[in-house]
Amino acid sequence: EAGVTQFPSHSVIEKGQTVTLRCDPISGHDNLYWYRRVMGKEIKFLLHFVKESKQDESGMPNNRFLAERTGGTYSTLKVQPAELEDSGVYFCASSQVILEKLFFGSGTQLSVL
Amino acid sequence: AQSVTQLGSHVSVSEGALVLLRCNYSSSVPPYLFWYVQYPNQGLQLLLKYTSAATLVKGINGFEAEFKKSETSFHLTKPSAHMSDAAEYFCAVSRSSGDKLTFGTGTRLAVRP
Numbered sequence: 254e255a256g257v258t259q260f261p262s263h264s265v266i267e268k269g270q271t272v273t274l275r276c277d278p279i280s281g282h283d284n285l286y287w288y289r290r291v292m293g294k295e296i297k298f299l300l301h302f303v304k305e306s307k308q309d310e311s312g313m314p315n316n317r318f319l320a321e322r323t324g325g326t327y328s329t330l331k332v333q334p335a336e337l338e339d340s341g342v343y344f345c346a347s348s349q350v351i352l353e354k355l356f357f358g359s360g361t362q363l364s365v366l
Numbered sequence: 367a368q369s370v371t372q373l374g375s376h377v378s379v380s381e382g383a384l385v386l387l388r389c390n391y392s393s394s395v396p397p398y399l400f401w402y403v404q405y406p407n408q409g410l411q412l413l414l415k416y417t418s419a420a421t422l423v424k425g426i427n428g429f430e431a432e433f434k435k436s437e438t439s440f441h442l443t444k445p446s447a448h449m450s451d452a453a454e455y456f457c458a459v460s461r462s463s464g465d466k467l468t469f470g471t472g473t474r475l476a477v478r479p
Contacts, residue, residue, distance in 0.1 A: 257409065286466070295370075296410075296456065296469040309466060344409065355467070357402075357409035 255279065257358035259345050265364045271333040274361045276345030278327070284308075284348040285328050286355070287320060291341035299343075302328060314339075335365045368393045368459050372470035380478045385444040387473045389431075389457030392438065399440045400458040400467065401431055410456065416440060427451070452477045 258277040266272050278285045287299040299318070300310040304325035313320070317336070322328040332339055342360040373388040391397055399416040414425025421433045431442045440457060454474045458467040 288467075288469075293471075295471045296458075296467075298466040298468070301466060312466070346410075354412055355410075357411070359407060359409040 257345055257347050257356050259343075259358035259361050261361060262359065263362045263364075265366065266335055267366050268337055269334045271331065272335055272363060274330045274332075274343050274345075274363070276328045276330070276358060278345070278347030279349075279356055282347035282349050282356070283325065284350070285322060286346045286348075287328070287330055288344040288346065289341050290344070290360075291338070296344065299330075332363075335363075337365050339363060340365045368397070368461065368468045370457050370459050370468055370470035372455075372457050372473050374473055375471065376474050376476065378476040378478060379447045381449055382446050385429075385442070385447045385451065385475065387442040387455050387457075387475065389440045389442065389470060390438055391440060391457070391459045393459055393461070395461050398460045398462060398465075399431075399433060400460070401425065401429070401440075401442050402456045402458060402469075403453050404456065404472075405453045413442070413455075447475075447477045449477050449479065451475060 260275045283304050285302040288296050290296045298312040301308045302322045305322050319331045344360045346355045346357045348355050369392045371390045401413040402410040404410045414423045416423050416433045424430045429444045454472050456472045457470040460467050
């Protein structure tokens with residue numbers, strides 16, 4: 254069984270550019286979460302999808318971040334325009350029904366220069 | 367609001383020695399508590415979770431954690447460290463199944479030969 258897959262694994266962009274991160278959850282997992290870890294600090298929640306609907310987006314930093322989940326399958330997280338403070342590791346996770354076991358991807362390391 | 371404090375960002379033990387990683391939480395409701403581990407270049411994996419059943423929780427790879435309400439603690443232990451235990455460990459709390467996780471800042475465990 255394939256795990257949670259994230260693309261790209263690393264992204265280096267300049268301030269002001271746009272970056273799109275992609276997450277492919279485990280097949281059949283309705284719940285998809287985005288988390289972010291900035292500069293070795295704690296991992297912080299960004300948002301939660303149930304199928305294609307945003308269940309909770311209380312952790313999204315500002316309107317430069319846009320998350321979508323097409324047809325309840327894969328999800329994208331777009332940052333436009335990127336700022337220096339957006340650098341960090343973006344994790345995606347999925348679960349089948351409830352938070353019994355969350356499966357995490359290996360993350361996307363985003364560096365904004 | 368919930369929070370997690372992990373004492374010690376870096377812990378070093380000798381192979382075969384006891385591993386003790388500390389976690390204290392703050393929660394206004396009975397918490398769900400988790401320990402996750404991240405090995406290099408991998409996603410986070412669930413080690414164990416506490417969901418108000420037994421206070422001593424056994425996880426994978428010989429790890430266990432004890433929930434102590436009076437101390438608001440959920441420390442992770444392993445009797446004998448192995449080189450393969452070298453990784454970063456994260457304690458997390460949530461209010462219920464299905465709710466977002468609040469993570470601590472992580473503890474990096476080094477195991478000396």
